[in-house]
Amino acid sequence: MGASCSIQVPAWQVDQDRDAQHRFANPVTRERLKNNLLDGNYTRLVEAGRLNPQLLEPVLAVIGTRDMSADDLHDDVEALDMDEGVCSYSKRRLGAEMIVSLLTRLRNQNVYNFFAVVLSILALGAGVPVQFWALLSMMGLVFSRPWTIALVRELGVDVANRRVMGASTEVGWMVTDNKCYLQSIAVVNPDGPDQTKKANGEFLYTVNNLQAPVMMPSGIDIVVEEGELLQLLQLLQLLSPSVDINLSTRDRAGMDGRAKWRSAVSSVGAIDEITDFDRSTFLVVMSWQHFFMLDPKSFNILDHPNYDPDGATFYIYDPAIIDISTAAYIENIRILNTAQSLHINGGKNYFKIMFVVGDQQTYDRICRLICQRSTQYEWCIPINGDFHFTAHTVACFHELYFFPLTAYVVQKLGPGFVKTIKADDDNITHYKHYDHFYLLLTRATVRFLHEIFDPSTLMNPESLLESVRDNQGASTS
Amino acid sequence: MCAIIKVRQLLELLELLELLELLELLGLTHCAPITAAYILIHFLFYAGLPYLLLRTAIRNNNAVLINAMYKYMIDPFRSTNKYNYARLCVYSIHMHFILKPALRDIWDRMRTASLRGHTGRNVGWDFTLERMNLEVAQLLGSNISGERIQEVIRQLNGIRHVRGPALDAFGIGDPQGNEYNGINDTDVSIVVGHLRDAFKLDGTNDAGKLCAKKSNFFKTNDPEWKGLPWTRIAKVEESLGEYAVRMVGTAPQNDLRT
Numbered sequence: 001m002g003a004s005c006s007i008q009v010p011a012w013q014v015d016q017d018r019d020a021q022h023r024f025a026n027p028v029t030r031e032r033l034k035n036n037l038l039d040g041n042y043t044r045l046v047e048a049g050r051l052n053p054q055l056l057e058p059v060l061a062v063i064g065t066r067d068m069s070a071d072d073l074h075d076d077v078e079a080l081d082m083d084e085g086v087c088s089y090s091k092r093r094l095g096a097e098m099i100v101s102l103l104t105r106l107r108n109q110n111v112y113n114f115f116a117v118v119l120s121i122l123a124l125g126a127g128v129p130v131q132f133w134a135l136l137s138m139m140g141l142v143f144s145r146p147w148t149i150a151l152v153r154e155l156g157v158d159v160a161n162r163r164v165m166g167a168s169t170e171v172g173w174m175v176t177d178n179k180c181y182l183q184s185i186a187v188v189n190p191d192g193p194d195q196t197k198k199a200n201g202e203f204l205y206t207v208n209n210l211q212a213p214v215m216m217p218s219g220i221d222i223v224v225e226e227g228e229l230l231q232l233l234q235l236l237q238l239l240s241p242s243v244d245i246n247l248s249t250r251d252r253a254g255m256d257g258r259a260k261w262r263s264a265v266s267s268v269g270a271i272d273e274i275t276d277f278d279r280s281t282f283l284v285v286m287s288w289q290h291f292f293m294l295d296p297k298s299f300n301i302l303d304h305p306n307y308d309p310d311g312a313t314f315y316i317y318d319p320a321i322i323d324i325s326t327a328a329y330i331e332n333i334r335i336l337n338t339a340q341s342l343h344i345n346g347g348k349n350y351f352k353i354m355f356v357v358g359d360q361q362t363y364d365r366i367c368r369l370i371c372q373r374s375t376q377y378e379w380c381i382p383i384n385g386d387f388h389f390t391a392h393t394v395a396c397f398h399e400l401y402f403f404p405l406t407a408y409v410v411q412k413l414g415p416g417f418v419k420t421i422k423a424d425d426d427n428i429t430h431y432k433h434y435d436h437f438y439l440l441l442t443r444a445t446v447r448f449l450h451e452i453f454d455p456s457t458l459m460n461p462e463s464l465l466e467s468v469r470d471n472q473g474a475s476t477s
Numbered sequence: 478m479c480a481i482i483k484v485r486q487l488l489e490l491l492e493l494l495e496l497l498e499l500l501e502l503l504g505l506t507h508c509a510p511i512t513a514a515y516i517l518i519h520f521l522f523y524a525g526l527p528y529l530l531l532r533t534a535i536r537n538n539n540a541v542l543i544n545a546m547y548k549y550m551i552d553p554f555r556s557t558n559k560y561n562y563a564r565l566c567v568y569s570i571h572m573h574f575i576l577k578p579a580l581r582d583i584w585d586r587m588r589t590a591s592l593r594g595h596t597g598r599n600v601g602w603d604f605t606l607e608r609m610n611l612e613v614a615q616l617l618g619s620n621i622s623g624e625r626i627q628e629v630i631r632q633l634n635g636i637r638h639v640r641g642p643a644l645d646a647f648g649i650g651d652p653q654g655n656e657y658n659g660i661n662d663t664d665v666s667i668v669v670g671h672l673r674d675a676f677k678l679d680g681t682n683d684a685g686k687l688c689a690k691k692s693n694f695f696k697t698n699d700p701e702w703k704g705l706p707w708t709r710i711a712k713v714e715e716s717l718g719e720y721a722v723r724m725v726g727t728a729p730q731n732d733l734r735t
Contacts, residue, residue: 120639267728282548291530309598371728385606389565447520468518
């Protein structure tokens with residue numbers, strides 16, 4: 001850079017072609033840019049400030065840094081502190097970085113300033129309107145929209161095709177659900193019988209899918225053995241030759257497949273798990289006592305638990321399946337066949353087994369299909385999504401407690417709640433309202449009881465219930 | 478003589494049961510003398526805290542507790558006609574049971590996903606897809622076609638890869654350590670205040686007053702009344718064991734079922 005510009009720019013950010021109009025820069029520069037975006041190390045966001053203290057200092061002198069020196073600006077960790085002063089400091093630091101980045105980029109157009117590149121990608125993700133984007137781009141603040149789209153498209157392909165170190169090559173994990181997009185409105189009827197606007201028009205149905213690598217913490221991949229059940233039957237025949245196990249080829253193939261993921265255990269055990277479930281321990285110890293043992297003064301029962309997920313879960317969005325939903329069996333067959341061609345038969349992966357997560361409808365259909373076509377879908381382990389389960393759990397409790405309790409509380413809380421918490425509402429998209437209300441009621445009831453009873457009384461909910469019960473006919477069953 | 482008294486007591490009990498059945502048929506069971514405090518604590522014990530436990534278990538990636546909740550919810554789902562979800566609970570427990578241990582471990586380990594890698598904020602996997610649906614819709618805008626959807630999905634893989642670490646580096650968006658949950662203390666105080674007023678508590682011997690309170694001011698005379706929660710659950714005709722056997726019979730299974 002040297003003579004033409006006194007601003008210091010990292011070598012990797014400079015396009016060697018020095019062609020300001022070149023949309024993609026030379027391949028080496030672009031590759032370096034993409035590698036820096038892919039490697040997840042974003043400390044380089046503040047490189048312009050670090051390399052140009054002579055620019056940064058005057059900027060900071062103008063905008064102020066409160067009590068922090070310019071040297072502190074180089075400590076990225078502090079910027080994440082939630083303390084109000086540091087948060088404000090973080091804003092100033094980023095503001096200063098943006099100004100310096102802008103100057104470096106304006107001074108020399110063939111610099112692919114990392115800060116501006118990242119800002120452009122964030123702007124694309126945030127859906128910044130095209131007209132406003134053009135303004136920002138003209139100011140040199142962000143890159144042009146077509147340039148940014150081309151870059152994220154390349155990045156997206158790289159991310160989707162990247163081999164994840166430590167991931168299983170035997171077992172995969174995918175999630176699937178339908179989505180309906182309103183393409184155009186044909187009729188809007190604002191005067192419908194329930195006084196709500198109803199849109200009629202053209203809809204596009206799709207099934208969206210995502211896929212997550214199954215990480216093996218030990219570094220040793222799982223070995224999917226085939227034929228465990230067959231081996232067991234053969235052993236049985238060996239031990240008791242009188243037992244006649246006459247299996248057709250199809251039976252053997254099916255059994256071989258089924259043995260891939262199933263233990264040779266009786267289903268009776270699962271029934272026992274359900275019938276022997278210790279409801280009392282679950283309700284008293286795991287649930288009630290767990291929350292009542294938390295110190296009400298220092299700990300809110302709604303606080304987040306102390307579980308460290310060890311980073312964000314990595315997953316990739318797979319191509320959507322267009323023009324289908326998840327309602328019909330034939331549609332679910334298409335979903336499974338698409339997943340099979342992509343992840344089982346080598347389109348992208350050669351997994352032997354895949355967990356397939358879906359909502360209740362998808363889960364139910366897939367279970368039925370596995371029963372009907374066990375050989376074809378031997379690779380599929382269906383799993384129900386816990387988010388939908390949670391939403392229906394609160395809906396179930398709402399149904400049980402609305403008239404006995406909820407209706408009264410809702411009335412007391414006023415119109416805001418009366419409008420949203422209704423007796424009959426089977427639309428699960430309103431889940432957030434119900435979740436909010438029942439968390440509020442739960443937390444308030446816990447506090448109410450804390451204010452009334454001493455801690456030892458609160459440790460025994462069944463006695464507490466007995467002490468307030470005044471009806472001999474009431475059963476807690 | 479003793480036997481006669483017992484038979485008489487039994488007959489009285491039967492009469493009482495018949496009376497209760499009649500009240501139930503007439504939709505008048507809510508007139509039975511249940512106290513408001515009983516219903517409030519019943520809600521907390523059987524619904525409020527178990528629901529919170531489920532949410533916490535998901536945030537905590539605790540497969541044991543999530544599975545326990547699946548077992549617990551079979552009867553409530555059946556009593557509210559959510560038969561699909563009742564069946565799903567049985568299927569899910571059964572599937573977990575018959576999986577090979579190594580695969581079961583994977584399921585338990587990957588029971589939930591973390592969107593940003595922050596402490597105690599895991600979500601169900603289907604929520605990650607709801608998020609995907611939202612992101613696709615946002616990026617699409619009003620220009621919707623099959624081709625555009627595929628294009629946007631390609632772009633999103635790139636955008637998502639940059640967005641998380643970049644926002645973390647900027648120090649914005651759902652920061653680590655933020656305990657915001659949408660329920661503020663003022664709202665909680667308002668609800669507690671309403672409850673205290675309703676129970677006529679003034680800070681002196683509140684426990685005694687609460688236990689002595691005989692009325693049920695939560696009671697409504699709504700024509701839609703379907704009964705008390707415990708009555709509805711008790712009314713489910715098929716026993717849990719019979720139901721589990723019947724449902725397991727239709728679930729994907731191994732051939733060693735007896």
